[in-house]
Amino acid sequence: MIPTRHAGPVAAPHAASAGTVPRVMLWVSAALLPATLFGFWLYGWPAVHLWWVTTGSAILGEAFCLRLMQKPVAPVLRDGSALLTGWLLALSLPPWAPWWAGVIGGLFATVIGKQVFGGLGQNLFNPAMVARVMLLISFPVPMTLWTAPLPMLSANAPGFVDGLRITFGTLPATFDAMSSATLFGYARSELSRGVDLLQSLAATQAPTISLLGERAGSLGETSSLLIAAGGLLLLGLRIITWHIPFAMLATIALFASLMHGIDPARYLSVGIHLLSGAAMLGAFFIATDYVTSPNTAVGQLVFGAGVGFLTYVIRTWGGYPEGVAFAVLLMNALTPVIDRYTRPRIYGRDRRGAPLEIDP
Amino acid sequence: MGIFEKIFRHHPPWGVHPDDHKLPAANAPLRSLPLPALLYVPMQQHVGSPARPVVLVGQHVLKGQLIAEAQGNVSAPVHAPTSGRISAIGEVTAPHPSGLAQLAITIAADGADTWCERLPVDDPFALAPEEIARRTAAAGVVGLGGATFPAAVKFNLGRRLKVNTLIVNGGECEPYLSSDDRIMRDRAAEVVDGLRIVMYAIGAREALVGIEDNKPQAIAAMRVAAAAFGNVQVRPVPARYPMGSDKQLIQTLTGKEVPADARAAEVGVLVHNVSTCAAVHRALRRGEPLVERIVTLNGGALTRPGNLLAPIGTPVVDLLRFAGVSGRPARLVLGGPMMGIVLPHARVPIVKGASGILAFDAAEAHVAEAGPCIRCGSCTRACPMGLLPLEMASRIGADDLAGAAGFGLSDCIGCGCCAYVCPSHIPLVQYFSYAKGELSARERSKLRNDATRRLAEERVARLEREAREKAAAAARRKAERDAAKAAAGAAARPLPVRIVKPASEAAT
Amino acid sequence: MWLAIFSLTLLGTLLGLALGLAAKRFHVEASSIVAEIEALMPGSNCGQCGFAGCPRAAAAIADGSAPVTVCPPGGKALAQMLAARLGISIDLTSVADEGPQIAIVAEDICIGCCRCSKVCPTDAIVGAAKQIHNVIREACTGCGNCIDRCPTEALLLQPLPVTVQHWVWPKPATVVIALAV
Amino acid sequence: MTAYLLLLLSTALVNNVVLVKFLGLCPFMGVSRNMDSALGMGLATTFVITLACAATWLLEHWLLAPFDLGYLRILTFILVIAATVQFVEMVVKKSAPALYQALGIYLPLITTNCAVLGLALLTAQEKMSFLRSLVYGFGSALGFTLVLLIFAGLRERLALARVPAAFAGAPLSFILASLLSLAFMGFAGLSFQ
Known part of the structure; x- marks a missing residue:
């Protein structure tokens, strides 16, 4: 009746909840699936090819680093985090971006963004956003070439092979589609030409905004509805909490309504801010990354509000048309500071850590 | 509802x-539980100083008779759980995660279970x-x-x-x-x-x-x-x-x-x-003194789980036999699964605080491999004390115990909620137990250091005092000799005297 | 030329005066780091470090002529504390530390010569001439001074036995994935 | 008023003294091991920069410019900065001995922090008004403090990470600094016109 021997003393508890890291990653991937499939449909085969090139590169980058450090490769890859990093990066790229953008981005995300810091859980910046920002700064032109929606089975849509040729650059980008612009980019360029928003948005060539997402934009960022559905799934499963998405979207909405109210000719409306660009994807999937965001409720509210505020500032006054990636990185950098100043109150102590007064 | x-x-x-x-x-x-043949009654079944045996080997005791008395302010006496003969006073494996031994009194039950006078x-x-x-x-x-x-x-x-x-x-x-x-x-x-x-x-x-x-x-x-x-x-x-x-x-x-x-x-x-x-x-x-308690026998490896009334000192193996074990339990736990301790084997006696013995089957005893912390914050939400287990554990992992203490390590009640919810299966409780133990060991060694310093100072003082006393004694003897000589010189012709050893030299 | 000399002189004088006043106003007594280090040392003056007593060793550690690992009875724990105090980082893996030790008298070969008790820095050995000596566990620092003095090799250094009261949980093994680093 | 507020923002974030102008890198790498000393260093440097900007403006406009002593600019500026740093050192030693110990050699080294002299020279070169140079210096110093604090926070967390041996220490700190400037690129071209 001697029980099995263990190497050392086994500490309590002798029970565990069902949650595991691969399970979390799996659910996040599942939540991304609707928006991704919609993106595939909307932008056709080149988007599919870009997706697998990017995620493949991210996974390869991770595997390469693990091999180099002589760590076991398979168990780490199985946690699904590299897949998710590549996936999120792919969703944030222009759908017809060339293959090398996906490769460079994917490798940069997992190698420089993550493995250099020691792998999962140790990185300080969101790997996907690090890669996104690096690509945007290094290759501003291809990273802001947008495709008008060209649904997969429609007449002009490129087929599988044409898609490959577009992604891998052998087919010159002669498709009319390539000349489209996002709403933010359009509004900005029109504003700089001296056309105010009231006129430019009323013009016939103005990009439209739609809840389902039939507009020009990044591969997986256009369908606010599907992204929000995925986000609600994660909320329901308690994989993420409401604090960051709520604080981020509420802050964007607050500033947008404030500024739009002051001068509708210069500032875009709340709806455009929330439904266009990367706000939804950022709020539910990127800013909520466990590793690089604070882990107390108050800290998460501060973090989300910060991302929202910086997003609005960069979108409205900054040099780039979209600011979510920068805002996320900047708030990632501030996370340790936020964590430090938003520690929860310990039972029996006040906020500063001194024991409570004895009050019989 | x-x-x-x-x-x-x-x-x-x-x-x-x-x-x-x-x-x-x-x-x-x-x-x-039917009366076991041998009962091993540990001397430390409580917080505080262990009890001191007051019976001798070979002595016959009655149920409820005092066999070890309390020592000091915080302590508790121990009574014979049944009538019988003291067959040994020695060390048995303690119900403690270390599996180390502690002093216990062994009673061979006579089967009569006769009470002493109540x-x-x-x-x-x-x-x-x-x-x-x-x-x-x-x-x-x-x-x-x-x-x-x-x-x-x-x-x-x-x-x-x-x-x-x-x-x-x-x-x-x-x-x-x-x-x-x-x-x-x-x-x-x-x-x-x-x-x-x-x-x-x-x-x-x-x-x-x-x-x-x-x-x-x-x-x-x-x-x-x-x-x-x-x-x-x-x-x-x-x-x-x-x-x-x-x-x-x-x-x-x-x-x-x-x-x-x-x-x-x-x-x-x-x-x-x-x-x-x-x-x-x-x-x-x-x-009636406290000589028996209700123990829950539970776990996947038991065929007849339930609650047993058992005398203190009963070996766990007797309880398991009574509750029916199917196969070999993968793990024995004393107490509950959240805070209980793993028993090294089944020959450990139950003590006053033993609320349950859990015999886990392989599935229940499965220990998932620990992965890296992904900072998900589940532990901070679960912690009933409002602590940040992930921050404490990462600091303990980097040997920054003082940093962990700064995050409120001393307020941790060791309930195990954090480790329970951790999706990376990090043994957080063990990190905290290690750090608390290590910090108190350091505290002890600091106290010991102070004691050593006092001892060393006392020794220096003692050596100085002894030297002084020696010098004083030498001086006194010299004075006595001189006086004796002076007295003798007064009687007879004074002789030239050479001092053999100066007092100062004697003092070195 | 003269203007430059004059203005620089004036500037220097003014700033110098201001700093002089400030130095008076903000004067602080320098704290003695030696005293702080000495407080951390075991204080038994056993001499194993090669210095005449703990105060000397503390002075040597403070001025950098002795490493923080100089004190054998203090072991790893002391080296860590000293390094933290002095703000230096040290590699402790090379420091041999068998944990706290104490001297034990083998009672069957002790002849009661009293030589050991004379060198014990903490008076931890008791026993009169021709009587078996004994080590007081609480007072022994494990400095080892007595070991060589014993003519019959009746003194041994042994690790302090671990009891249930003093047992400490081991630190959990690092994450398996990171083991290969 | 708005102009000064915008100047403050632009000097602190858009034209950050460390991440965009690459001044003051020595304390940025040296005193960023923990947040407390980083904050202390940042505040001390803020004080020095603001005071130095004010003092050098006075020097520039009352001494150097009227008497045509421009060639003494660097010399006199350094003198003023060194005296200010000495003063700060005394104050810190008196009021925060722990911080004094933590900052160590980096406290007197504020004297040679190129951000201090650089900002003073820039205000002189751009012929700013007194108030403007004060705000300019203060804003830049705030940006320096902010970045130092952020970087210290990140490095504090890095200290707990299991970093691959090849990148441990300085290499990763440089990578981290580059990623941080990548993030700050988001402020590039920020204009409120």
């Missing part, structure tokens, strides 16, 4: 809700409160919820600090365990009488019995038993681990928060376990 209430049932913002696994063991009727009290409320505390202490009653703090010490504390409210802990939030549940169902009258004696002993005006709402029969039984006493209220509390922890139960029932580094009594409440109250009842009304 509508659906609405089920969905929005209020639960505290802390803690976890593990599968409770209490059935079918909790519903199996209480059984008595001194029951008909009306404990006629005694002075001090006398109740004295009798409780003499009966060796300690906290039976697991903390094993000597009960009488708490009585005196409560009386001194004018405690108003007695909280009776029937939480039993640990999964698998049902010994408190059982005692409330089967001996509710004893529990209520015991808690009234405790109230009287500490001078409390009201008693709140907190019982988790997953034990409806216990709540009903206790309500019936307490119906006659207006100042005893049975209060169901949400089933949420760790509701049975003093601080959390006090907060749930009274809204009061015990300040850090303070005792509950300082905010006017005192917590006693239901089983402790029953033991107080037996000690006073029947004059």
Whole structure:
């Protein structure tokens, strides 16, 4: 009746909840699936090819680093985090971006963004956003070439092979589609030409905004509805909490309504801010990354509000048309500071850590 | 209880809700263990100094006879759990995670189970409160919820600090365990009488019995038993681990928060376990010292799980045999799965604080490999003390114990919620136990250092004193010699004298 | 030229005066780091470090002529504390530390010569001439001074036995995935 | 008023002294091991920069410019900065001995922090008004403090990470600094016109 021997003393508890890291990653991937499939449909085969090139590169980058450090490769890859990093990066790229953008981005995300810091859980910046920002700064032109929606089975849509040729650059980008612009980019360029928003948005060539997402934009960022559905799934499963998405979207909405109210000719409306660009994807999937965001409720509210505020500032006054990636990185950098100043109150102590007064 | 209430049932913002696994063991009727042949009674079954044996090998003792007396202020005596012969006083494996040995008295039972003379009290409320505390202490009653703090010490504390409210802990939030549940169902009258004696002993005006709402029969039984006493209220509390922890139960029932580094009594409440109250009842009304307890036998490797009434000192192996083991248990746990300790083998005796023995099958004992922390924050949400387990563990991992202490390591109650919810299966509790132990070891070595320094200083002082005394003695002898010589010289012709050894040299 | 000399002189004088005043106003007594280090040392003056007593060793550690690992009885724990105090980082893996030790008298070969008790820095050895000596466990620092003095080799250094009261949980093994680093 | 507020923002974030102008890198790498000392260093440097900007403006406009002593600019500026740093050192030693110990050699080294002299020279070169140079210096110093604090926070967390041996220490700190400037690129071209 001697029980099995263990190497050392086994500490309590002798029970565990069902949650595991691969399970979390799996659910996040599942939540991304609707928006991704919609993106595939909307932008056709080149988007599919870009997706697998990017995620493949991210996974390869991770595997390469693990091999180099002589760590076991398979168990780490199985946690699904590299897949998710590549996936999120792919969703944030222009759908017809060339293959090398996906490769460079994917490798940069997992190698420089993550493995250099020691792998999962140790990185300080969101790997996907690090890669996104690096690509945007290094290759501003291809990273802001947008495709008008060209649904997969429609007449002009490129087929599988044409898609490959577009992604891998052998087919010159002669498709009319390539000349489209996002709403933010359009509004900005029109504003700089001296056309105010009231006129430019009323013009016939103005990009439209739609809840389902039939507009020009990044591969997986256009369908606010599907992204929000995925986000609600994660909320329901308690994989993420409401604090960051709520604080981020509420802050964007607050500033947008404030500024739009002051001068509708210069500032875009709340709806455009929330439904266009990367706000939804950022709020539910990127800013909520466990590793690089604070882990107390108050800290998460501060973090989300910060991302929202910086997003609005960069979108409205900054040099780039979209600011979510920068805002996320900047708030990632501030996370340790936020964590430090938003520690929860310990039972029996006040906020500063001194024991409570004895009050019989 | 509508659906609405089920969905929005209020639960505290802390803690976890593990599968409770209490059935079918909790519903199996209480059984008595047949008397084992050999009982190993450890000397340290309580918080404080170990008891000191007062019997000799070979001596015959009766059930309930004092075999080891309390030593010091915080300690408890130990009594013979059955009648028989003392066959050894030596070391046995302690019910302790280290698996190290500790002193125990071995009794070979004679099978008669003859009680020694008992001194029951008909009306404990006629005694002075001090006398109740004295009798409780003499009966060796300690906290039976697991903390094993000597009960009488708490009585005196409560009386001194004018405690108003007695909280009776029937939480039993640990999964698998049902010994408190059982005692409330089967001996509710004893529990209520015991808690009234405790109230009287500490001078409390009201008693709140907190019982988790997953034990409806216990709540009903206790309500019936307490119906006659207006100042005893049975209060169901949400089933949420760790509701049975003093601080959390006090907060749930009274809204009061015990300040850090303070005792509950300082905010006017005192917590006693239901089983402790029953033991107080037996000690006073029947004059029986604490020599047996109800132990929950549970776990996937047992064929007949349930609650057993067993004498203290029974080897775990006897309990397991009685409860029927299927195959070889993958792990033996003393206590509950959240805070219990792993037993190295089954020849460990049960002690006063042993609320349960869990024999896990392979699936239950599965230890998942620890992965890296992904900072998901589940642990911070689960922590009932408002700590940041992930920050503490990462600092302990990097050997920054002082940093971990800065995050409130000393406030950790070791409940295991954080490790339970961790998706990376990081053994957080072990990190904290290690750090706490290491910090207190450092504290000890600092005290030892100070003691050493004092000893070294005393030695220097001693050497100086001895040198001084030697010098003084030499000087005195010289003076005596000189005087003697002078006297002799006065009588005879003075001789030239050469001093052989100057005093200063003698002193070196 | 003269203007430059004059203005620089004036500037220097003014700033110098201001700083002089400030130095008076904000004067602080320098704290003695030697005293702080000495407080951390075991204080038994056993001499194993090669210095005449703990105060000397503390002075040597403070001025950098002795490493923080100089004190054998202090072991790893002391080296860590000293390094933290002095703000230096050290590699402790090379420091041999068998944990605390104490001297034990083998009672069957002790002849009661009293030589050991004379060198014990903490008076931890008791025993009269021709009587078996004994080591007081609480007072022994494990410095080892007595070991060589014993003519019959009756003194041994042994690790302090671990008891249930003093046992400490081991630190959990680092994450398996990171083991290969 | 708005102009000064915008100047403050632009000097602190858009034209950050460390991440965009690459001044003051020595304390940025040296005193960023923990947040407390980083904050202390940042505040001390803020004080020095603001005071130095004010003092050098006075020097520039009352001494150097009227008497045509421009060739003494660097010399006199250094003199003033060194005296200010000495003063700060005394104050810190008196009021925060722990911080004094933590900052160590980096406290007197504020004298040679190129951000201090650089900002003073820039204000002189751009012929700013007194108030403007004060705000300019203060804003830049705030940006320096902010970045130092952020970087210290990140490095504090890095200290707990299991970093591959090849990148441990300085290499990773440089990578981290580059990623941080990548993030700050988001402020590039920020204009409120």
